Amino acid sequence: MSAQPATGAPASSRFYALASRVEAATTAAELGFTACNETRLLVDYRQAALVVLPAARPPRLAAHSGLADVDPNTPYALWLSGVAKALAPRCTGLPANARVLPLSADMLDDDLARGWSEWFPTHVWVLPLLGPDQSVGALLFLGRDTPWPSTLSPDSDEFALLHMAGLYGYAWWSLVARPTLVQRWWRAATRGKRWRYIVGALLLALLMPVREYTLVPAEIISLHSQVIASPREGVIKRMVVAPNASVKAGQILAELDDTTLRNKLAVAQAELATANVEMHQAAQQAIESQNAKADLGMAEGKLHEREVDVASLQREVEKLEIRATADGVFVYSDPDDWAGRPVQTGERIGLLADPHTLGVRAWAPVGEPTNLEGGAPMTVFLKVAPLSPIGARLDYAGYQPVESPTGVASYVLRGTVDGDASAARIGLQGTARVSGHWSVLGYLLLRRPIASVRAWGGV
Structure with a gap:
């Protein structure tokens, strides 16, 4: 709800009452509402509008009297933005003791002047809201049907309005346009001729000799390593040595499943014992009978065949134990991944690395x-x-x-x-x-x- 003008109270009391409301504003929307609606505590007007002047964007209607929220895309808001854009250059050179711009239709171009009678009352004041850096952050339009005074006395309400406009400008700057610490440091550093020294220092830094480099993922390996592979086809029974463990030459690293091969060896050894008995029997019969000498040769051949089978199977059994060929570190993955895993002849199991x-x-x-x-x-x-x-x-x-x-x-x-x-x-x-x-x-x-x-x- 808009505030009613307190004409009976002194101007100073009304000024401080409005200043307390400005101080209580925590957002730009609250400040815009106060500026457009609560300024009636000082002067009377029919309509008020606050237009923001962003640095890199066109002016935008931020607040209006009698409205809690505004749409910046309405025809009235777009027309008012055009007026603010045309008046912004004139508001920077106003005298410090009378920073107000009386607005009239002849100050606008033909397109904007044609909308005056539709959107604005007859007498309008434009109050620029200046920050501490003297930049115009917004324009406050106050329009009414009665003329504004041409001269201001220190005791008049309009004179208090000018001071309130300065308070509005500082409050708007602190809520919207206040620069950050980095921006303030940069402005201080680039003031005057300091920017030349900064640019020179940056150029010298860019010409500083450095060495190119690249960061890549890496791991420690051994330069001398041997591949530990499966000597025969089979199934891994267990890994004897833990991963990355130090081993000696000849130490057992892993074992293959020996069930089938040892069964074959037992059968072959039994057949060898039988062939050995048959050989002794054939030798005794050859002494007693000349016809048995032919059977003696066959028994000797069968015995030799069984001996070869047993020797071959014993060599295969020895291969079931995978041993280290030299001292080093046995590098492989998780033992649980290898237990019960079938492997082919020559399949890689791990590496025997030299840690030195x-x-x-x-x-x-x-x-x-x-x-x-x-x-x-x-x-x-x-x-x-x-x-x-x-x-x-x-x-x-x-x-x-x-x-x-x-x-x-x-x-x-x-x-x-x-x-x-x-x-x-x-x-x-x-x-x-x-x-x-x-x-x-x-x-x-x-x-x-x-x-x-x-x-x-x-x-």
């Missing part, structure tokens, strides 16, 4: 622009020890892209650990920084946008 010759394996995405040349320095930051980087040297980069563990098309990188590797262990993962050629900081910051623009525009 450590290297780095990394995956560089194909989109990385850094030159990956042999001998480039590498720095590995392990996830378990991010504050203890490990120095390395790039040996080579693969020329054919492969899919990395993260599913990205990448080049495989191999490097040798040069620095202190006390914190490194085979299988540890982290991030490797691969250094390239020397360049300037500006190119390092803009190389990706440049590459994207060239790929998009073909220039």
Whole structure:
């Protein structure tokens, strides 16, 4: 509800009553409602409108007397926005003691002047709401049928209205247009000739020599490793050694299921014993009868055949125990994944790695622009020890892209650990920084946008 003018009270008391309402406004909408409806405590008017002047957008109707909400797309609101746009340049040069612009139809162009009689009363004042930086944040239109005074005395209500307009401007600036800390710092820094020093410092920083680099996922590997494969077809019975455990030469790493093969060996050994008995019987009969000498030769051949079968099966049984060929670390996946798993001859089970010759394996995405040349320095930051980087040297980069563990098309990188590797262990993962050629900081910051623009525009 609009406030009624308190003409009987002194102007000062009415001014402070309205100022308290302005101070209580917490949003721009509340302040706009107060400016359009509560200003009646000071002066009488028929209609009031508050038009915002954004920096990069056209003027917009924000509040109007007698309305709780406004639509900025109505014909009246659009016409009023055009009037505000035409008057905004004139409101910046008003004198400090009388910052009010009496508005008349002859101050507008023909298109706007034709709508005056339809939208506005005869006498209109335009009060610019100025912030502390003297920028016009909004225009307050006050229209009435009686003329506004041509001269103002310090005791008049209209003079108090001008001071209230200044309070409106500061309140609007604090709620809507107040710059942030960064904006205030930038304005202070660029005032006068300071911007030249800032631009010079930025140019010098962009010309600072830096070394190109790329960050890629990496893991610690052994440079000398042997593939541990299944010596024969079968089923994994159990993994004897835990993953990443140190082993000695000849130590059993895994065992294949021996049920079928040992049954065959038992049968073959029984047949060998039978052939041995038959051989003794044939030898005794050959002494007593010349006709039995032919059976002796057949018994000897059968005995030799059974001995070969037993020896062959014994060698196959020995292959059921997969042993380490040298000292090292047995690297493979979870033992539960291998128990009961059928394998083919030559199928890889794990790696026997030398823990004393450590290297780095990394995956560089194909989109990385850094030159990956042999001998480039590498720095590995392990996830378990991010504050203890490990120095390395790039040996080579693969020329054919492969899919990395993260599913990205990448080049495989191999490097040798040069620095202190006390914190490194085979299988540890982290991030490797691969250094390239020397360049300037500006190119390092803009190389990706440049590459994207060239790929998009073909220039």
